[in-house]
Structure formats: C-alpha cells, structure tokens
Amino acid sequence: MKQLESTSLVLLRHHLKALRLPTITAECEKLARQAAADNADHLTYLLQLTELELLERERKAAERRLKAAHLPTHKTLEGFDFGARPSVNKLLLCELARCEYIERRENVLFVGNPGTGKTHLATALAMAACGRGYRVRFFRLTELATLLMEARDERSLLGLKARLAKLDLLVLDELGYVPASKIGAELLFDVISSAYERCSLIVTTNLPFASWTEVFGSERLTGATLDRLTHRCQIIETKGESYRLRDAKAKMRKEGTAEGGGSSERDRPRRNALEGGETSS
Ligand code: ADP
Ligand code: MG
Numbered sequence: 001m002k003q004l005e006s007t008s009l010v011l012l013r014h015h016l017k018a019l020r021l022p023t024i025t026a027e028c029e030k031l032a033r034q035a036a037a038d039n040a041d042h043l044t045y046l047l048q049l050t051e052l053e054l055l056e057r058e059r060k061a062a063e064r065r066l067k068a069a070h071l072p073t074h075k076t077l078e079g080f081d082f083g084a085r086p087s088v089n090k091l092l093l094c095e096l097a098r099c100e101y102i103e104r105r106e107n108v109l110f111v112g113n114p115g116t117g118k119t120h121l122a123t124a125l126a127m128a129a130c131g132r133g134y135r136v137r138f139f140r141l142t143e144l145a146t147l148l149m150e151a152r153d154e155r156s157l158l159g160l161k162a163r164l165a166k167l168d169l170l171v172l173d174e175l176g177y178v179p180a181s182k183i184g185a186e187l188l189f190d191v192i193s194s195a196y197e198r199c200s201l202i203v204t205t206n207l208p209f210a211s212w213t214e215v216f217g218s219e220r221l222t223g224a225t226l227d228r229l230t231h232r233c234q235i236i237e238t239k240g241e242s243y244r245l246r247d248a249k250a251k252m253r254k255e256g257t258a259e260g261g262g263s264s265e266r267d268r269p270r271r272n273a274l275e276g277g278e279t280s281s
Helices: 002-018 022-038 042-069 090-097 118-131 141-153 157-165 182-195 219-230 243-258 265-275
Strands: 107-112 136-140 169-175 200-205 233-238
Touching (some): 002 022, 022 042, 042 136, 090 233, 118 136, 118 233, 136 141, 141 157, 157 182, 182 200
Parallel strands (some): 136 169, 169 200
C-alpha cells in the first residue's frame, strides 16, 4: 500500500510539473493532510490548491512588472506629506492611483521646482499601476534620449520602439535638466507622438512650458509635443520650496534651539548654503 502511494505521488509530481503548477506541487501533500484532519471534501481541497497557485502566480507577475518598470526608488502616496504641499490635491492623486486615466489613455504632468515631490508622486503612480497589472516603464528623459540614439546607431530602433509600444504607462522624469541633442529631441518627439492616445504618459518637469523649446530645440517640435502631451491631461503643480530644504531647515532650527539658539562654527557654512537658495536635485 505504502509502495503504491509513493508511486502515485511520484507520478502526480511529474504530471503537476508537466502542467507547470509549482505551488500545487509544493503544497499538495501538506494540504491533503490538513484536509483529512478537517474532514474537508475533495472539491474544497482542490479549490484551496488552485487558489494558492493563482495567488502565487499573481504575486510573481506583480514582482516581474515592478522589476521591468525600472523605478528609481519605491515611493507611495501614503509616504507623501500632502500637508507640506497644499497645491497638490490629495483626492485627485488617490483617484489617479486607481488608474482609470490609463484606461482612458490620458496623461499626467507634474510641474514644479526641484525637490517638490514630482518624482516621488510619479513613482508612486507608477507603482500603483504595476500593482493593478499595467505594463509600466520609468525613464529619466535624458536616459531615454541616450537609449534612443544608441538604438538608432546600432540599427535596433525598431525593436526598442516595439517594446515601448507594448507599454500601458510610460513615465518620463526630469524633462528639462539637460537639453537633448537635435536628433535626441526628434526621437523623443517620435516616442511621445507614438504614445499619443495609445498609452498614458506621466511627465515631470521643472521647466515652465515657455522654456520647453530649450529641450526640444525648435518651436515647431515643442508646440507639437505640448499639443499631444497636454491634450487630455491632468496638470499638477507642486508649488513651493524644496521638501529636502524645508526638512533641513527645520532640523537646523531644532538643533539651534537645542543648543540654546546658537549655532556651532561647524554648522555655519551649511546654514549659509541652505539660506543662499535651492540647489538642483
Ligand atoms: P523633485 O522630483 O520634484 O525634484 P523628489 O520627488 O525627488 O522631488 O523629492 C525629493 C525628496 O523629498 C524625495 O526623497 C521625496 O520622497 C521627498 N519628498 C518631497 N516632497 C515630499 C512630501 N510632500 N512628503 C514626503 N516626502 C517628500
Ligand atoms: Mg525629480
């Protein structure tokens, strides 16, 4: 009898492997013992096993999507201090995290000074989209421009564009830090026009629209890019001073109070640098 049981177990494992059901393979014996102890019927046992397999598949798929998105850090809306940034509407961001804008192929644009939370919010929305099963890719704009130019030189541009065309959400972070070259600007424009009404874009920028010509070079290209990007788009302004700067100032004020209002020689250059204005992030 024992011999028979172990033979069918070997066979069962073989079949489950052929059917690519690794979680059921790993859990079936333990759950069978549990089901026997609980007096559960066969269908309940089968239901439990298939549920475990599905859950594990979904977890692994979410992990793969998150990895493929290449997010710079993990940020969430829960970790964003909305009180410190009153120009950002919390309700709107929570609605965007539900990803209906992706279904409608709409865009989101974050505009504001360095350090005001644009990348944080873009990353949080990208994470939310991964969690809901969307294919997402995050790029710094300069990184994408370089990648496009390299692909063009290596004659692999079509392949790269085909991969981008499969995305549901493309995040372009930091539009405006380094003006792209003319070819880079044209390739970027091509990506943005191809994405138009086919996938959603999230763009972050510290540049007012009037200065976008610095990135795209020509008025014509800038106009056409803005036209596509801002058609059906939520524009969110992160007004105010840098969060890091605010944080650092608050910390120094606290340190200053703790020291009886004075500041040490060691801290003085740092304080001067902070009070002298923002540095780019
Ligand atoms: P930006 O992209 O606008 O330059 P970041 O999103 O990179 O700014 O923000 C700089 C740092 O400050 C990040 O570590 C970010 O998580 C944090 N930060 C910015 N704003 C907030 C906020 N309102 N609440 C919590 N953290 C914030
Ligand atoms: Mg940023």
